[in-house]
Amino acid sequence: xxxxxxxxxxxxxxxxxxxxxxxxxxxxxxxxxxxxxxxxxxxxxxxxxxxxxxxxxxxxxxxxxxxxxxxxxxxxxxxxxxxxxxxxxxxxxxxxxxxxxxxxxxxxxxxxxxxxxxxxxxxxxxxxxxxxxxxxxxxxxxxxxxxxxxxxxxxxxxxxxxxxxxxxxxxxxxxxxxxxxxxxxxxxxxxxxxxxxxxxxxxxxxxxxxxxxxxxxxxxxxxxxxxxxxxxxxxxxxxxxxxxxxxxxxxxxxxxxxxxxxxxxxxxxxxxxxxxxxxxxxxxxxxxxxxxxxxxxxxxxx
Amino acid sequence: xxxxxxxxxxxxxxxxxxxxxxxxxxxxxxxxxxxxxxxxxxxxxxxxxxxxxxxxxxxxxxxxxxxxxxxxxxxxxxxxxxxxxxxxxxxxxxxxxxxxxxxxxxxxxxxxxxxxxxxxxxxxxxxxxxxxxxxxxxxxxxxxxxxxxxxxxxxxxxxxxxxxxxxxxxxxxxxxxxxxxxxxxxxxxxxxxxxxxxxxxxxxxxxxxxxxxxxxxxxxxxxxxxxxxxxxxxxxxxxxxxxxxxxxxxxxxxxxxxxxxxxxxxxxxxxxxxxxxxxxxxxxxxxxxxxxxxxxxxxxxxxxxxxxxxxxxxxxxxxxxxxxxxxxxxxxxxxxxxxxxxxxxxxxxxxxxxxxxxxxxxxxxxxxxxxxxxxxxxxxxxxxxxxxxxxxxxxxxxxxxxxxxxxxxxxxxxxxxxxxxxxxxxxxxxxxxxxxxxxxxxxxxxxxxxxxxxxxxxxxxxxxx
Numbered sequence: 001x002x003x004x005x006x007x008x009x010x011x012x013x014x015x016x017x018x019x020x021x022x023x024x025x026x027x028x029x030x031x032x033x034x035x036x037x038x039x040x041x042x043x044x045x046x047x048x049x050x051x052x053x054x055x056x057x058x059x060x061x062x063x064x065x066x067x068x069x070x071x072x073x074x075x076x077x078x079x080x081x082x083x084x085x086x087x088x089x090x091x092x093x094x095x096x097x098x099x100x101x102x103x104x105x106x107x108x109x110x111x112x113x114x115x116x117x118x119x120x121x122x123x124x125x126x127x128x129x130x131x132x133x134x135x136x137x138x139x140x141x142x143x144x145x146x147x148x149x150x151x152x153x154x155x156x157x158x159x160x161x162x163x164x165x166x167x168x169x170x171x172x173x174x175x176x177x178x179x180x181x182x183x184x185x186x187x188x189x190x191x192x193x194x195x196x197x198x199x200x201x202x203x204x205x206x207x208x209x210x211x212x213x214x215x216x217x218x219x220x221x222x223x224x225x226x227x228x229x230x231x232x233x234x235x236x237x238x239x240x241x242x243x244x245x246x247x248x249x250x251x252x253x254x255x256x257x258x259x260x261x262x263x264x265x266x267x268x269x270x271x272x273x274x275x276x277x278x279x280x281x282x283x284x285x286x287x288x289x290x291x292x293x294x295x296x297x298x299x300x301x302x
Numbered sequence: 303x304x305x306x307x308x309x310x311x312x313x314x315x316x317x318x319x320x321x322x323x324x325x326x327x328x329x330x331x332x333x334x335x336x337x338x339x340x341x342x343x344x345x346x347x348x349x350x351x352x353x354x355x356x357x358x359x360x361x362x363x364x365x366x367x368x369x370x371x372x373x374x375x376x377x378x379x380x381x382x383x384x385x386x387x388x389x390x391x392x393x394x395x396x397x398x399x400x401x402x403x404x405x406x407x408x409x410x411x412x413x414x415x416x417x418x419x420x421x422x423x424x425x426x427x428x429x430x431x432x433x434x435x436x437x438x439x440x441x442x443x444x445x446x447x448x449x450x451x452x453x454x455x456x457x458x459x460x461x462x463x464x465x466x467x468x469x470x471x472x473x474x475x476x477x478x479x480x481x482x483x484x485x486x487x488x489x490x491x492x493x494x495x496x497x498x499x500x501x502x503x504x505x506x507x508x509x510x511x512x513x514x515x516x517x518x519x520x521x522x523x524x525x526x527x528x529x530x531x532x533x534x535x536x537x538x539x540x541x542x543x544x545x546x547x548x549x550x551x552x553x554x555x556x557x558x559x560x561x562x563x564x565x566x567x568x569x570x571x572x573x574x575x576x577x578x579x580x581x582x583x584x585x586x587x588x589x590x591x592x593x594x595x596x597x598x599x600x601x602x603x604x605x606x607x608x609x610x611x612x613x614x615x616x617x618x619x620x621x622x623x624x625x626x627x628x629x630x631x632x633x634x635x636x637x638x639x640x641x642x643x644x645x646x647x648x649x650x651x652x653x654x655x656x657x658x659x660x661x662x663x664x665x666x667x668x669x670x671x672x673x674x675x676x677x678x679x680x681x682x683x684x685x686x687x688x689x690x691x692x693x694x695x696x697x698x699x700x701x702x703x704x705x706x707x708x709x710x711x712x713x714x715x716x717x718x719x720x721x722x723x724x725x726x727x728x729x730x731x732x733x734x735x736x737x738x739x740x741x742x743x744x745x746x747x748x749x750x751x752x753x754x755x756x757x758x759x760x761x762x763x764x765x766x767x
Contacts, residue, residue: 054399055421133507138564138571139580160507161570163732247510250570251728266392268721269417 040282046275053271064276074277077248077255080167081284084256085235087168089228092175096182096227101212103183104190114187117180125177129244132173136160163253166246170254174241182227189223190216222301229292236284257281349381352645353404355394357632358386360671362663369663373652380645398423398637405646407635408459411712412447412758413720415456415633420755425636427454430647439654442761443628443702444675447713449759457650458630460664461675462593463698464519464710465626466614471607472499472584480588480612482624484551487615491561494587501561503586505572514711514724516562517552518627519590519614522708524548526621527763530709534760536752540745541738544620549730549737551617557731566731574598582607590614594631596691597670610690613697622706626698628761629710631671657682669695705764714760716751719744 047064051057068074103113120128135141136159143156159169197215206214217224239258242248248255248263257277265274362368365384373382387393391410397403398418407424409415418424431437431454437445440457448456468480476497481487491501506512521530525544532538533545555561556569563572563586578598580586582605589595602609613624634653636646653660657676664673665684669691678699683692701707711720722744729735751757 052417052421053395054418054423133573136571137576138568139576139585158565158567158571161505161567161572166570246570249506249510249728250567251732251734252725263721263725266395267717269717 043275043278046272047279049272049275051272051275052269053265054269057272060272064273067273068276068280073252073255073260074257076252077257077260078280080254080256081236081238083167084171084238085232087171088175088178088231088235092179092182093224093227093231095175095179096186097217097224099179099183100186100190101216103187114184117183119180120177121181123177125240126244128177129173129241132176133160133245136169160246161250163251166250166254170242170245173245174238185223185227186220189220193219225292225295225300229288232288232291233285236281236288257284349379350642350645352380352382352406352642352649354382354384354406354408354646354649355387355390355404356384356408357390357410358388360632360667361386362666362672364666365663365672368659369653373649376652377645377648380642382649401639403637405637405640405642406649407637409456409633409635411630412450412456412633413712413715413717413756415635416450416716416756416758418635419450419455423638424455425638425640425643427457427636427647427650430651431457434651434654436651436654439676441675441677441699441702443707444630446759446761447628447630448633451755456633456635457654458632458675459634459653460631460671460673462629462631462670462673463626464515464590464592464614464629465595465611465694466588467581467591467595467609467611468588469581469584469586469602469607470610472587473610478587480610481615482613483615484617487617490587491555491559495561499584500564500580500586502563502588502590503572503577503580504562504589504591505569505576507571507573507576509574511712511724513727514720515592516556516590517549517723517727518709518711520548520552520617521545522625522627523614523621524551524617526618527625527706527708528622528766529620531760531763531766533748534709534714536748536757540748541741545741546737547618549727549740553731553737557733570728582609592629593694594670596668596694599668611694613701622765624701625706625708625763626702627708627710628702629713630675631673705762707761707763709760714758716748716756716758718751718756719747722747 046057048059048061049057050060050063099117103110106113136143138144138156138158138161143159146152147156157165159165162169193216197219198211201211201215237258238256239262242254242256242259243262246254248259257280261274261277261281264270264277361384370382370384374380385404390408391414394403394407394409398407403423407415407418409418415424427436427448431445436454436457441461444458444461445454447458448454466480473479476493478490478493479486481490494501504512504516525548529538529542529544533540533542557566560566560568562569563576563580577589577591577595578601581589582602584607599609613626616622616624634650636643636650640646653674654676657678660672660674660676661669661678661682661684664671665687667673668688678695680692680696683695711723715723726735726740726743730737730740
């Protein structure tokens, strides 16, 4: 066999392998096309129509977006999503890091705490929300109980009925179920940190805070950045806890883009306008993901 | 097709061993056959299935033996399937758009079916109504609510109204009587407050649209049914002083006085569990609620107290004598693309044709669900029916028959104005929006709904030509 023939045979084998590869991913690509790409394209198209959700639709150009930019409730919802993001990037991340760091120093019983903190994450949202509804009930919850027994009044408020507290209250409940997940992720990342780095830091006189800041944090940076990205994305798409507990109320005090979209599409029968809100939610995700990609391009180890 | 793709993949890829290849191909072949066989399963048998999806949790416990089995026995070759669906409204909207909805469409009220009608997804029922005299079988006002643009598209599955439910034991202890006007209501509310009791319990923690029930009561009982009717048919703007006055009184009661569950904040944090704890135990004295609440009156037995109901107090003389708000809880229609429309209509007719059967079904829900608006007599009710329930249905029939009725938002308001009504009222209650602005926006929603042809049929009350 000549060198050319061998070369051609190698090329054919490579091509066969490539075709095989594509055929293997074809079902997944097809599935992705059907359940992601096509619905997304339809959703994008719907945002330019007056579709009610059933029946015919009419092209109305940018009217839905013009209305969106004049819609005070939408901007309120968007602001709440931003506040939600800030809350989740600070409180559960800090709790998760602190908890993981403290737990990483425990040799006995660590598994117990891991499981205990993780349990709320695997419980259905509807169960968690019902639990906290009872706990924060203005009639039979913790607040009136503490007020009656010990005269402690600061919790004796209808959290989910208050304009000032509703969003914070729902975020707290969601955070309560979520932070254990972060803790487990951070703990797993911390267990991979080279123990010698801590020993060297200790020899250099570093205390626990200095070790955490200069050894732990840089070592778990990929996990940390990943969770920050996911929190940012999820905060833009948040729906379930808000919908179940307050439905966005009272008086839009806990309205987020997700609940506004739902009400618009399924109660007001304005699927076209709801799709325009959906475009903004997709834009949120795109910006968050774009930031992540940019960091990678800039050479960050994320 | 799937098998061929996978076969090609196996041939061109890493599975070079003949034995491995054969085994994998065999598994794939079986898998492909199973996949192909799945759609065929539903098509087996000679029976034609008539499908009807209903809201989960509302179904009478005896539906199978009292309704489905007898209908199936009377219709050889057909099988009726009534399936409970969680969040039926959303499921129906998705499937009807895809042409996959059931033969019988159940919606939450006339304003919902209007959207489907506008999209041409619902079968006209006029011929069936004529064939089986549905106009005579149903209460006149209820029959009328099924018309859109002069064509009948739905019949009500259940009817209801708003009442004043109260703790009779508590009332007797304090020597109170149910209030009939604003003066009595105010005096009673103040007396209850003085005794450390919430005058009323209600809230929207479980169901945000509960707001509309409260707003509807004040619109009807302050502005009066005649004015509401005039606004509903577009002859009176919602911005008129009577409606402003109605919402001002509501504002005083719910926000300023905190007569609903103690405070406005409590109203938003109060849910069904709280109603049925506070009212039977005497923590609250009264509740403005729908007749669906009859189903929960067993809570009083558990608390060892007695309940009763009264018509809602009239808050302004212009509203006339006491009346009952008209409401249909759910509607039944026929899918425009149903291949079994005639048989589906027969199912509906079967439901409308026997008042005793309907009462037998509805009795399992204390007449709060599946209470089809037929002409009932006291004798039609099962012998062990609570006197208080019979008293309501008898009085309702008599009073509404005289044209003394008001209007519920979920039956007579199109979707746009309806959602605006219960959503933005919260802004009013919290002082973020003036009543005038709120009503102006309400009027604008009505104008848009009228322009889109979404007006619903509205029966005229007594005193209106």
